[in-house]
Amino acid sequence: MKHWLKRNLAFARLGIQTNLEYRFNFFIDAIVQPAMTAGIEIFLWFALFAATNTETLNGYSKESYLAYVIWAAFVGRIAISWMYEHMMMDEIETGSINAIILRPMTFFEYYLSQLLGYKLVIFLFSSLVPLSIVLYFGLPTALNRLPLVALLIFYYLIFIHAMSFMTACLAFFLNRVRSFTLVKNFTIYIVSGELFPLDLLPTFWKKLFLNMPFAAGVYLPVGYLTNRISTELFLTGFINISIGLVVVLFLSYIIWRKGLRSYSGTGA
Amino acid sequence: MSPAIEVKDLNRVYYSYKKSVGLWSSVKGLWNRQHVEKVALSDISLSIPSGEVIGLVGANGAGKTTLIKILSGLIAASSGEVNVLGYNPFHRRNEFLRKISVLLGQKNQLWWDIAPVDSYQLLMSIYDLDVNKSQKKIKELADILNCTHVLETQLRRLSLGERMKMELIGALLHDPQILFLDEPTIGLDIVAQTSIRNFLSAYVKDKKPTIILTSHYMDDISKLADRLLIISKGRLFYDGSIDKFTQKSVQKKRLKLIFENPTKNAIRISDDVLIMPGTKNLDLEVEPTKMAEIITQIAQFQSVQNISTEEIDFEETIREFLKTQQ
Numbered sequence: 001m002k003h004w005l006k007r008n009l010a011f012a013r014l015g016i017q018t019n020l021e022y023r024f025n026f027f028i029d030a031i032v033q034p035a036m037t038a039g040i041e042i043f044l045w046f047a048l049f050a051a052t053n054t055e056t057l058n059g060y061s062k063e064s065y066l067a068y069v070i071w072a073a074f075v076g077r078i079a080i081s082w083m084y085e086h087m088m089m090d091e092i093e094t095g096s097i098n099a100i101i102l103r104p105m106t107f108f109e110y111y112l113s114q115l116l117g118y119k120l121v122i123f124l125f126s127s128l129v130p131l132s133i134v135l136y137f138g139l140p141t142a143l144n145r146l147p148l149v150a151l152l153i154f155y156y157l158i159f160i161h162a163m164s165f166m167t168a169c170l171a172f173f174l175n176r177v178r179s180f181t182l183v184k185n186f187t188i189y190i191v192s193g194e195l196f197p198l199d200l201l202p203t204f205w206k207k208l209f210l211n212m213p214f215a216a217g218v219y220l221p222v223g224y225l226t227n228r229i230s231t232e233l234f235l236t237g238f239i240n241i242s243i244g245l246v247v248v249l250f251l252s253y254i255i256w257r258k259g260l261r262s263y264s265g266t267g268a
Numbered sequence: 269m270s271p272a273i274e275v276k277d278l279n280r281v282y283y284s285y286k287k288s289v290g291l292w293s294s295v296k297g298l299w300n301r302q303h304v305e306k307v308a309l310s311d312i313s314l315s316i317p318s319g320e321v322i323g324l325v326g327a328n329g330a331g332k333t334t335l336i337k338i339l340s341g342l343i344a345a346s347s348g349e350v351n352v353l354g355y356n357p358f359h360r361r362n363e364f365l366r367k368i369s370v371l372l373g374q375k376n377q378l379w380w381d382i383a384p385v386d387s388y389q390l391l392m393s394i395y396d397l398d399v400n401k402s403q404k405k406i407k408e409l410a411d412i413l414n415c416t417h418v419l420e421t422q423l424r425r426l427s428l429g430e431r432m433k434m435e436l437i438g439a440l441l442h443d444p445q446i447l448f449l450d451e452p453t454i455g456l457d458i459v460a461q462t463s464i465r466n467f468l469s470a471y472v473k474d475k476k477p478t479i480i481l482t483s484h485y486m487d488d489i490s491k492l493a494d495r496l497l498i499i500s501k502g503r504l505f506y507d508g509s510i511d512k513f514t515q516k517s518v519q520k521k522r523l524k525l526i527f528e529n530p531t532k533n534a535i536r537i538s539d540d541v542l543i544m545p546g547t548k549n550l551d552l553e554v555e556p557t558k559m560a561e562i563i564t565q566i567a568q569f570q571s572v573q574n575i576s577t578e579e580i581d582f583e584e585t586i587r588e589f590l591k592t593q594q
Contacts, residue, residue: 003396010393018381021422098342099377102370104362105394261344264282265337 011110012117019118030125034074038129041069058200060228067139067226068197072218074130075149076194078123079156079217081164084115085181088168093175098265108252112161119157123150142227149221152237156216159241159248160188166252172259193219197228210236213244270354272446272478273316273339278348280309280334280502308334310502312348316495318445319476323483323493323510327590331502332482333450339480340370340448353445366395369444373451376423377435383420384434388441395442402441409437413467429460436464440471449481453488465491490582498589514585522578523559525550528571535569537562543570 019026049062057065088111091097100107134141167184170177189195192214198206209215216237223229285301287293309331316322326332337343338350341357341364350357355364371377378387385406392402410416413433418426423434432452439447452468453461465488472479472492483489489496489510496513498506506513526549535543541562543550554562563575 006396007393010390014379014382014386014390017386018379021381096375098370098372098375101360102340102342102365102368103394104365263343265333265342 007105008109008113011105011113012120015114015117016121018114019121030122031129034077034126034129037073037077038070038133041073042066042133045069060197063137063139064226064228065197066137067134067141068222068228070130070133070139071141071222071225072194072197074126075153075222076189076192076218077126078119079153079160079192080185080188081115081157081160082181082185084111084118084161085164085168086178087111088164089171089177089181092168092171092259092263095265101260107256108161108165111165112158115161116154116157119154123153140227141225143225145225148234149225152216152221152234152241155238155241156213156221159213159245160217162245162248162252166248166255169252169255169259172255172263188214188217191215192217193222197223199223199228211240213237213240216241271315272318272320272353273314273480274349274351275315275339276313276349278309278312278335278338278350279307279346280331280338280343281346282306282308307502309338309345309499312499312502312504314497314504314507316478316480318478321472321479321481321492321494323481323489323496324499325482325486325489325496325586326499326505330499332499335499336370336448336450336480336482340368341365342370366442367445368448369439369442369446370448371435371439371450371452373432373449373454376431378423378431378438380424381422383422384437385419387423387434387438391438391441397442405441406437409440412470413437413463429456429463432456432460432464433467436467443475444477446478446480449479449483451483452481453483453485461485461488468492486582486586489586498586510582514582520553521556521559523550523552523554523562524574524576524578525552525563525566525572526574528573531570535566537565 019029045062045065049057049065055061060068088107091100091107097107100110133139163184164181167177167180170180191209191212193209194217198209198215198219201209210219210233220229220234220237224231224234282305284304284306285297286304287297287301312331312335324332324335334343338345339352339357341352341360344358353364353367355361357364357368378384379390388402388406391397392399406419407416410419410433413436415430415433418430418434423431426434436452449468453464456464468479469492471477479492481488481492493510496506496508496510497504498513527547530546530548531543532545534545537543541552543566550566552562559577563572566572
């Protein structure tokens with residue numbers, strides 16, 4: 001256990017170290033992009049309320065929506081994995097996975113720990129953007145809930161990583177599986193509530209999406225942080241992720257095993 | 269003592285699909301693909317005792333790398349038995365992986381974006397190594413390889429030779445019992461090649477690991493290997509010492525002649541040998557039984573200043589052999 005922890009902390013450090021190596025890219029990723037996304041969201045919702053000439057939408061005020069979209073843009077960026085999914089695909093497609101699977105560690109943990117390490121740093125840096133905006137505009141946010149929200153987001157990241165791992169494993173059988181990432185992540189963008197709050201959806205769809213683990217990626221943590229949902233509903237996120245994790249890990253295991261059987265050690 | 273590596277009736281088949289030239293065949297390939305089998309290894313059986321250095325030689329595509337991939341656990345065998353240090357390598361148990369090291373000359377095993385010292389730190393965590401002992405070892409190895417000055421430079425900024433030295437240190441850090449070296453000197457200049465070869469030679473004498481080495485440079489093989497395995501078209505063609513292989517294969521000697529003056533006209537010695545006008549130095553490969561006859565024939569036409577004979581070396585023997593296998 002001690003060795004496992006030591007190894008995974010080393011991977012997390014690697015995730016941080018390699019990303020800090022490219023300072024400009026890190027700065028764009030951690031500060032510029034979230035600031036720009038937040039700016040666009042603010043303009044969009046200001047325009048929406050101005051055009052409809054209303055004080056509330058579906059029972060929520062303009063400030064409430066602004067708080068939601070500002071935090072959603074931040075949380076949505078934390079709770080998604082493009083980079084590591086592509087890196088895992090590359091490793092399989094080019095055969096550089098060889099250096100990982102011939103060492104006493106697993107491909108899954110290697111990338112999970114890097115992802116968590118990197119996201120932790122991004123979380124700490126990027127959170128300055130929504131924090132400054134909500135404090136400046138006085139938008140409704142229960143900051144005391146932030147630690148519990150962070151816990152859910154990082155638990156969700158394990159689930160998202162399992163999804164990425166499963167998608168990347170398709171590269172054992174198919175060349176160029178990036179189109180899967182695009183379709184998957186765009187779907188998650190909608191069903192997680194990043195694009196708009198899930199409570200704007202008709203009841204059937206809202207219920208359906210709330211019972212999926214993806215809602216725990218954006219809607220539940222942001223809804224809880226902005227006083228939109230109850231604690232009970234927020235806590236269902238942990239249960240939904242757990243169920244989703246069991247299913248995805250089971251499928252991943254099967255695809256991984258089959259993939260390794262068909263793997264030819266590309267390029268070595 | 270049980271052998272470090274034991275292989276029995278090993279076979280490996282790769283599957284791919286055949287595509288004809290042109291756009292239409294690409295379109296057709298969307299629904300109809302013709303799959304083909306390629307036998308990479310066929311009925312390989314061998315036993316390697318602990319501490320032996322094996323030179324694995326063969327033409328491109330002969331199956332050398334496939335054998336290394338199977339022995340290290342990277343890919344599964346299609347059939348047959350493989351036992352490495354008492355493990356089925358394809359199960360890739362952590363205890364097994366801690367005892368081996370694989371260095372693929374055409375792939376980085378260290379991390380591209382960080383300095384080798386950081387990569388070694390990571391390896392210490394992965395292999396659960398004692399930090400002080402490992403740091404001492406890194407220093408020792410880097411001193412021998414004369415590369416201490418690049419330990420803190422990102423891998424991506426190093427030359428190929430420096431990178432390979434760093435890779436070697438990384439591969440040896442956990443004292444592997446078996447070392448798989450696939451083309452460790454590929455692409456290196458002659459100085460770097462010699463440096464790595466000398467280093468490995470000293471390391472083998474000191475630590476006595478089992479090594480499976482493939483290289484296209486026969487100097488690597490002849491200077492490091494105790495035993496030669498030649499693979500041809502997926503089959504084990506030769507398994508024995510380098511000397512025996514050379515003796516068995518070489519049926520010719522090199523005959524070197526220096527003429528007093530360049531030849532004026534073309535001289536036909538036999539069906540195979542034609543000396544062109546203007547030749548001053550002549551270099552021929554001839555069967556020992558025909559040597560006297562050839563020298564006599566040439567002397568009839570041309571005054572000879574000096575005659576010498578040489579054994580054909582291992583590199584040439586292998587080259588000639590591989591030519592026959594293509």
